Amino acid sequence: MAWFVYLLECSDGSVYTGIATDVAARFEKHLSGAGARYTRSRKPVRVLASFELADRSSASSAEYWVKRLPASEKRALAAGLRTLESVLPPVLIEPEVEPEIDPDAEPHSASDGTPNAEAATL
Template identity: 75%
Template sequence: MAWFLYLIECDDGSLYTGIATDVEARFAAHASGKGARYTRAKKPLRVLASFELAGKSEALRAEYRVKRLSPMQKRALIAGKRTLESVLPQTEASEEE
């Protein structure tokens, strides 16, 4: 089953990073106040990007790495100026190929 890493823009300009098997359904949960505590406090506006990964473990590792990025680095990832593979350690990126 495919998993997705997604980035949401919130009403205060911050970015939320999460994983899900259905990004649209997960965003709907965030928007209705049934998502993460972060998005209950900061209203989610829209999904800015999503990236498909092979499975849950890969998605969890990618989420961990992306959450450690600065907002500027996350925006570069969203804009396509940086690849998701460039965020992952070389051993993880090469295992997914």
Template identity: 75%
Template sequence: MPWYLYLLECADGSVYTGIAIDVAARFAQHAAGTGARYTRSRKPVQVLAQFEFADRASASSAEYWVKRLRPQEKRALATGALTIESVLPPPPSTEPEAQAPA
């Protein structure tokens, strides 16, 4: 089952980052005041963007990196000026490591 990383615009102009299986249902929770503590005091206005991931672990890892972005960078991600791949660390190499000469 896919998981989604999502970006919400809040009433104070901030951008909230979270993960969920159903973004629309999660947005409804935030809007009703039963979502994250952050969005209880900064009412969400709209979903800016959502990105699909294969599983919770990969969505959670992406959330970790996106939460470290500046608000302008999160907005650039939402508009497509930045790609999700560009803000995540590269995947580990699957090629065998070259051995150092002895």
């Protein structure tokens, strides 16, 4: 199920960040006063942007990083001047480790009994 990080513009000019599976329904909750405590006192005006993520875990992680941005950076994100990926920490990819070759190992033979060309070069 897809999850979304969304940004709401509030009546005091602030930008609220949240997550939901249905942004329109969640916006209605905020409007009715049944949403977050933050939006009860700062009435939401409109949805600035929403970003689809694969699952709740990804959405929660993205929300964590977006909430740390000042309102001006959240507005830049909503306007497309920044990407969501630019807000998130870089993902470290571990390099693949080549298996070590034992120079003292016996060469392996192919199933037909002929020496394996790769093994013969060891």
